[in-house]
Amino acid sequence: MRTASPSSPLWNGLTDPARSVALEVLYHGPLSRAELARRLSLSAGSLTRLSKPLLDSGLLIEVGTQLDNRIGRPAVLLDVEPTSRHFVGVKLTGDEAHAVLTTLRAEVVASQRAPLHSHDPDHVVSTVGELVSGLVGHAPDTVALGVSVGGRADDNTTVTSAPFLDWTDVPLGKMASDATGLPCVVENDVVAVTEAEHWFGAGRDCERFALITIGAGVGYGLVVHDQLVGSPDIGTGLAGHISLDPGGPPCGLGHKGCAAAMLTIPAIHAAVSVGLQREVSYDECLDLALRGDPVASRVVTDAGRALGRLIALVGNLTMPHKIILTGDGIRLASVAEDVMLQRIADERDAAASTLDLDVQTFDFFEWARGAAVIAIQKYVLGHLSPATSSPPSPSR
Template sequence: MTDATTTEASRSARELAREVLIHGPISRSELGRRLGLSPASLTRLSKPFLDLGLFVEGVEEQKGAIGRPAKPLDVRVDARRFIGIKVTGDDVLGVATDLRATAQTRAAHALGGHDVAAVVEAIAAVVREVAAASGTGDLTDVAGVGLSIGGNVAGRRIVKRAPFLEWRDVPLADLLERELGGLPVTVENDVTALTTAEQWFGAGRGLPNFAVVTIGAGVGYGLVMHDRVIVTPDSGLGLAGHLPLDASGPLCIEGHRGCSTAMLSIPGICAQLGIALGREVRYDEVLELAEAGHPLAVSITTAAGRALGRMLAYIANLAMVDTVVLSGEGIGLWRVAEGAAREALAADRDAEASPLQLHVDDAGFVSWARGAAAIAIEDAFARLRLSA
């Protein structure tokens, strides 16, 4: 977004854009209350967004009131197009989205290796394929690319550490922008991006406080407090990955007994049943065997369910949230272990504590990619230059 303008978007303008993006359509009175703005200031700040076609006005009836009806503000979802990318150790998945990060077209490429140049090339190929499928065939009408990756990211530009890719200190945003002819690229930790997605359009929409737990190649944890996604320099280090959950559980690859990685990650669960059966097993096979009543699979998934329930109780008790979103490519565990998880959760919660609301997001990698797009949209509004 580099529309003709004169001054960088002020903090108040960015906050206004954020509120409308997340909560729109939203009344002007509610916006004024949230942002501490007078009606005159709100009109002044919203005008450039309306002039650029980024906001639209609706009509809100004022029952019993005299005068002109209030006009709530919302984003014009088709005003800009973005591409969100999720990178794993094996694949690159991309989706094209509108301004609400609604997925439109998608594409995926398998990674042949983890060499930085090869991964950058694969990402760029997915970006171009998604753009071609959803627009004019080139990148001219794409406003930005968001990329989510499992690891620690600095300044939304540099991948400091990505264990699944065996990367350290990779200037991924710079490399991709060069490959894509200067198209703005935003890079963020995947759980942070997913948490943003859940806040925008998922089960956390409208909630000021909630947590996200992801199960997949690893175990992730995201947190929203006071309507803000919590991000620290340690985000993406996998700090929730070795939470002790079962004193008699198996060891993870780092030697922690019964930690969240050993008990809940896809590799951890597959390893347990594989050792018991004396052969390699796939994750979907573990779940299928558990559903069919296979005693070893049932024992492993039940123990995983209890571990998940304990982790949920830890989060609810310590972060003092009453809503948790469960997501990730391994969320199928919930299908076979929900009972054990809820039982363990109840056992570790005070009987008089607020009931914990659990929401399962089973959209898979699309949610991760949409989260990446949401990060790019946030950055695009921050870069926007507005006329006074």
């Protein structure tokens, strides 16, 4: 049995003014008509003209009332129907694929993961196809697939470089679309997580915010004037090359005390393991530091100071309203919080405002949710290319 085609195009073919109305409700709804008109600088008549066809088509729905204090009577609230469309997001690591099924507002309704036994693109795509097939069985109105990788995907289709997968110039978007029957967009994983926080997370109400990730590498995303700051260099790991401690250890490229050498899970794990002359996991490194082990404490303290310097650099240069800290290694920020905060204070002018730090702890399924958000963005903005084949039969 194949997945059913959505019964109506909904977001396809909207005029720019109508799309603006729908997007404002998607971002911030439910909203009253008066509030929606105020946000978009529209007259009541213009809003009625734009919203009526959206209501008639089912793209917007009325979801109750709230008291309008200005006129003393309830105002009808407009919202999107989050479950009207579903999306799949997949995060590829060097050894696993994590997948989620989300609503139109990126709420996760199902998740699956599978090991990658090979980096061969055909094997990886086959694994992605199996995950997608299992997830779309929960939602036949799934309309798009997003895949994120640690690397570069300049055209949202071709992975030009992915070090953890040993890939160069892999046409992942077309391959995944052919395998799943869904339009597929490919994006750098840090960009995907930044956009997830921008549209549906901790950065949603911030006109300007930065995001720092710590894990296998160090990532950095920036939103200014409510827009992601993009560049062809995104995905090259530039944040990992920033010097944080001139006396620190070198990274694989010979940079002494750079972010990659001071903050990543492999760097901390290796430093503590060498010092103790035994293998220890990343979490064990942090646990040993908390218990006062001298080797682990020194490594983790140095890493905490380096993280504080990186945060201060971001704050000093971009002046964000908020800095979001996340990634699978971000537990460092809580274990080394005191030295991190002291280093931030040392690196900033005493008259500067206190940085708003928001630590977001999540697993690889949250990275997969970021990939789904990229697919959601392309869909609602009308930038989604059609799939090239029929969707697969869902798993039962």
